[in-house]
Amino acid sequence: SYELTQSLSVSVALGQTARITCGGNNIGTKNVHWYQQKPGQAPVLVIYRDNNRPSGIPERFSGSNSGNTATLTISRAQAGDEADYYCQVWDSSTALFGGGTKLTVL
Amino acid sequence: EVQLAESGGGVVQPGGSLRLSCAASGFTFDRHWMNWVRQVPGKGLVWVSHINGDESGTNYADFVKGRFTISRDNAKNTLYLQMNSLRPEDTAVYYCARRDSVTTLGFDIWGQGTMVTVSS
Numbered sequence: 001s002y003e004l005t006q007s008l009s010v011s012v013a014l015g016q017t018a019r020i021t022c023g024g025n026n027i028g029t030k031n032v033h034w035y036q037q038k039p040g041q042a043p044v045l046v047i048y049r050d051n052n053r054p055s056g057i058p059e060r061f062s063g064s065n066s067g068n069t070a071t072l073t074i075s076r077a078q079a080g081d082e083a084d085y086y087c088q089v090w091d092s093s094t095a096l097f098g099g100g101t102k103l104t105v106l
Numbered sequence: 107e108v109q110l111a112e113s114g115g116g117v118v119q120p121g122g123s124l125r126l127s128c129a130a131s132g133f134t135f136d137r138h139w140m141n142w143v144r145q146v147p148g149k150g151l152v153w154v155s156h157i158n159g160d161e162s163g164t165n166y167a168d169f170v171k172g173r174f175t176i177s178r179d180n181a182k183n184t185l186y187l188q189m190n191s192l193r194p195e196d197t198a199v200y201y202c203a204r205r206d207s208v209t210t211l212g213f214d215i216w217g218q219g220t221m222v223t224v225s226s
Contacts, residue, residue: 033212035151042201042218043151048210086151088212093165095141095153095213 002091004098011104018074020101022087025068030089032070034063037100038083046085047072077105108132108215110202115220122192122224128185128202128217136160136180139205141213142187144198144222152198155187156205170196192224 005023012018022032032050035043045054047063050070060075074081082105087098114126128140142154155166155176164176175188185202199221203213 031211033210035213037151042216043203043213044216045210045212045214048206048212048214052210054210054214084150088151090211093156094167095143095156097143097151097153100150 002089002096004087004089004096006085006087006098006101008099009102009104011106012074012077013106014079015076018077018081018103018105020072020074020085020103022070022072022098023068024070024089027068027070027089028066030065030091032063032065033088034061034072035086035088036081036083037086043086074103077103079105081105110204110215110217112200112202112217112220115200115222117223117225118192119226120192120194120224123188123190124192124222126187126189126200126202126220126222128187130183130185130204133204133215135178135183138207140176140178140185141203141205142176142185143201143203143213143216144196145201145219146198154200157185159207189222192222194224196222197224198222 034047037043050065051063084100111129141156157164157176173191177186199219201219202217204215206214
């Protein structure tokens with residue numbers, strides 16, 4: 001079965017750029033979505049179909065997807081970006097989530 | 107306002123049953139696939155099931171097949187999850203989520219979640 005691999009944690013200095021990766025076999029051929037989840041809250045879609053931002057999501061959030069890796073990039077990281085981030089794809093009519101990456105803003 | 111609101115969670119003994127509901131408002135409910143996603147506190151998101159707009163198609167994660175049934179009542183704008191033969195490992199927060207079938211193709215609207223605890 002298809003699997004998505006994310007690093008457990010990523011740290012970034014305030015104002016710098018954070019990159020969160022999601023690995024999967026030929027993930028570049030799939031649509032990847034990214035979700036942000038803060039403690040005690042429901043997830044929020046921050047990137048859809050690899051590199052698109054829903055309305056209301058800051059331009060600081062961007063995405064890319066090629067080969068075996070999809071990447072969520074957060075520019076000019078802010079304290080409010082501290083959260084868990086999950087990648088997600090569909091495979092054989094099944095939704096799959098990565099294990100999640102905890103972003104810490106130092 | 108577009109929103110989803112889950113209800114029906116609670117404490118149930120192993121082997122018991124529970125039915126979750128998810129009330130939708132602010133959008134054309136029958137145009138969208140609806141999903142259930144669960145999360146053990148402190149752990150990651152896990153997809154459980156989906157149902158398409160006209161109820162003609164459903165799918166389930168292997169770990170709930172034969173035990174859980176997803177359904178919807180488009181006249182009432184409500185999604186359901188009937189959970190039977192519950193196990194302690196089913197303990198989790200259960201979210202309903204809309205899959206936007208037109209633009210994003212992602213889960214663009216989520217409920218606040220309802221906690222299910224399976225324990226004796």
